[in-house]
Amino acid sequence: MDAAGATTRAKAGHLRYFILLMLFILTSVNYADRATLSIAGPAAAKDLGLDAISMGYIFSAFGWAYVIGQLPGGWLLDRFGSKRVYVTSLFIWSFFTCLQGGVWVLGATAAVIALFALRFLVGLAEAPCFPANSRVVSAWFPTKERGTASAIFNSAQYFATVLFAPLMGWITHQFGWPWVFVVMGGLGIVLAFVWSRTLHNPKDHPRMGQAELDLIEEGGALVNMDQPKAKTADDDKGLQWSYVRQLLGNRMLLGVYLGQYGLNAVTYFFLTWFPVYLVQARGMSILKAGFVASIPAVCGFAGGVLGGVVSDRLLRRGHSLTFARKAPLVVGMLMSTTMVAANYISTEWLIVAVMALAYFGKGFGALGWAVVSDTSPKEAVGLAGGMFNFIGSISAITTPIFIGYIVQGTGSFNGALVFVGANALLTVLSYLVIVGDIKRMELVKTK
Numbered sequence: 001m002d003a004a005g006a007t008t009r010a011k012a013g014h015l016r017y018f019i020l021l022m023l024f025i026l027t028s029v030n031y032a033d034r035a036t037l038s039i040a041g042p043a044a045a046k047d048l049g050l051d052a053i054s055m056g057y058i059f060s061a062f063g064w065a066y067v068i069g070q071l072p073g074g075w076l077l078d079r080f081g082s083k084r085v086y087v088t089s090l091f092i093w094s095f096f097t098c099l100q101g102g103v104w105v106l107g108a109t110a111a112v113i114a115l116f117a118l119r120f121l122v123g124l125a126e127a128p129c130f131p132a133n134s135r136v137v138s139a140w141f142p143t144k145e146r147g148t149a150s151a152i153f154n155s156a157q158y159f160a161t162v163l164f165a166p167l168m169g170w171i172t173h174q175f176g177w178p179w180v181f182v183v184m185g186g187l188g189i190v191l192a193f194v195w196s197r198t199l200h201n202p203k204d205h206p207r208m209g210q211a212e213l214d215l216i217e218e219g220g221a222l223v224n225m226d227q228p229k230a231k232t233a234d235d236d237k238g239l240q241w242s243y244v245r246q247l248l249g250n251r252m253l254l255g256v257y258l259g260q261y262g263l264n265a266v267t268y269f270f271l272t273w274f275p276v277y278l279v280q281a282r283g284m285s286i287l288k289a290g291f292v293a294s295i296p297a298v299c300g301f302a303g304g305v306l307g308g309v310v311s312d313r314l315l316r317r318g319h320s321l322t323f324a325r326k327a328p329l330v331v332g333m334l335m336s337t338t339m340v341a342a343n344y345i346s347t348e349w350l351i352v353a354v355m356a357l358a359y360f361g362k363g364f365g366a367l368g369w370a371v372v373s374d375t376s377p378k379e380a381v382g383l384a385g386g387m388f389n390f391i392g393s394i395s396a397i398t399t400p401i402f403i404g405y406i407v408q409g410t411g412s413f414n415g416a417l418v419f420v421g422a423n424a425l426l427t428v429l430s431y432l433v434i435v436g437d438i439k440r441m442e443l444v445k446t447k
Helices: 003-011 015-048 052-068 070-080 082-100 108-126 129-140 143-175 178-198 210-218 241-248 251-280 286-292 294-316 321-344 348-364 368-375 378-392 394-410 414-435
Strands: none
Touching: 015 052, 015 082, 015 108, 015 129, 015 143, 015 178, 015 210, 015 251, 052 070, 052 108, 052 251, 052 394, 070 082, 070 129, 070 378, 082 108, 082 129, 082 178, 129 143, 129 368, 129 378, 143 178, 143 251, 143 286, 143 294, 143 348, 143 368, 241 251, 241 378, 251 286, 251 294, 251 321, 251 348, 251 368, 251 378, 251 394, 251 414, 286 294, 294 321, 294 348, 321 348, 321 368, 321 414, 348 414, 368 378, 378 394, 394 414
């Protein structure tokens, strides 16, 4: 960094880092609420009489709705802004999380249906949140800090496991699995009120200093993204399908989307089946599995933050944006494929070490949201983020179901680990073969 740049940064404030801290906290709760069933699942399955296939479908309920809600969620963000959509989404998904704790009062069949439906509604409500994170980072951070910022909010998914998996395991052990949902849902409702008082547009924030505003705006932050605009004819058209077609017709973005699909297969294995794997395949207690599951998550968190830092450092040292984003991503996802080695290991601590390496690699390579911030058309940042999450989150549907069938059909998790490792390799190939140069896409506006 040159001397002038260092001086400018020193004079600027740090309000953007407080906004990033809030994104980190909210994303931690977001992922913890997705993972509630993975911790409570073994006890709930025993009480409700669920087999592996049934559990796979219930795990996937979140994914079905999450995928369905991506494009509408992205459009809502571009239409109504990050704050209104994010706060509403957080309150609604937390409310439905609370309700899951009450399904035990129903009969077994009705409880399964209710649990599936409530998980579906949680997924629908959470749909706009990661595109909203991407919009907030695009508005609050200059390009050369965006990789780190995106990596930090994305790494919250690992921190969620570190903090909440032991807590949820303890709650299940001490009070029963329904209380996991009540506690986590209640926490989200409280945070919805906090976020409503915290998030503002950069230019509207009461604590924003002019030096920091100049720094982020001159560095490429889209500070005017949520500023009030004059109403146009396009506002009444709803979702712009011409924009959707252009996003899907762009080879670079298609490669990014496919890469996120493969990366998310690793994510959803750890979010859904990993604690079950520890209990059923490795003979751990539910309480122990909750604590052990946090070990790979610590490594995932470290990898997630480090990947963003390395990417931005490469960028500041003069490397191209393409190399700075791709290099950590490819290296990290190659590390993730090592989870297959757990099939040939019986020593408990070594299995945990292999899984920790795989999750570290996944975190190190999880730069997809930084790439979205770098490449999304300025007119449709929310929609582009929604499309990215739409395709990537199909893994939230397919991964739990495929693993359920593999485990049920073979009586083993060996094939499941091979399946997840192959998806990590798919991400590597997508970025090396399909993506090409990483740059901001320009939309062609239609009349």
